[in-house]
Amino acid sequence: MKNYQREYPLFSLCGLNCALCPMHLNQYCPGCGGGEGNQSCAIFRCAREHGCPEYCFQCSEYPCEKYDSVMEYDSFLPHRNMRKDMERAKSGGIEAYQTELEEKELILQELLDNYNDGRRKTFYMLAVYLLELQDLRDAMEQILRETSGRGTQEKAIGTQGKAKGTQEKAIGTQGKAKGTQEKVKGTIQGTVQEMTLKEKAAAAAGCFQAIAQEKGIVLKLNKKPAKKKTE
Secondary structure, three states: OOOOEOOOOOOOOOOOOHHHOHHHHOOOOOOOOEOOOOOOOHHHHHHHHOOOOOOHHHOOOOOOOHHHHHOOOOOOOOOOOHHHHHHHHHHHOHHHHHHHHHHHHHHHHHHHHHOOOOOOHHHHHHHHHHOOHHHHHHHHHHHHHHHHOHHHHHHHHHHHHHHHHHHHHOOOOHHHHHHHHHHHHHHHHHHHHHOOHHHHHHHHHHHHHHHHHHHOOOOOOOOOOOOOOOO
């Protein structure tokens, strides 16, 4: 649909967050109404018959029965929040929704650039897509603490303080206490430096999985079952 153009292709006509879609991230698709490379779409054909609204919620027949079928299964990204996201854009204003979506896009890019061990792309997309923005912000702070060694540093600083106190009180054991301090300091530095990409990815995935489980969100695509072959 190279001649189909919309003002903001990264949030689709029907309520999909194209900014987070693997097809868009891999530069196979420009987004809904982004011109050449845009995927063929029955929703657009319907919109064309109803005056070409920018979003389905601007149509006099919204919501219609088409949402029942299109939300049943996922494609490259989850469809389960289409109505929810559309209603949010409608009630809060499209500009506010775009601002939130752009922040989510930045979070996803950060995860792909710094926490992807080659096996997490779809998982991160699902987490960023389905979790609320504030939950994502909190998760990113926690992930940064865990993977930068800050938590270990805070604990180790307390241990250093105890070692220093022992050093001051224990006559004749100054060298031993100092050795303890140096060992703790080395542990801090080693923890920060030695965390592998695989370990960082596992920590990030674990954090998102815990939040999703608490919220009752399943971080998996609900694909349409393949048709059984007839003999």
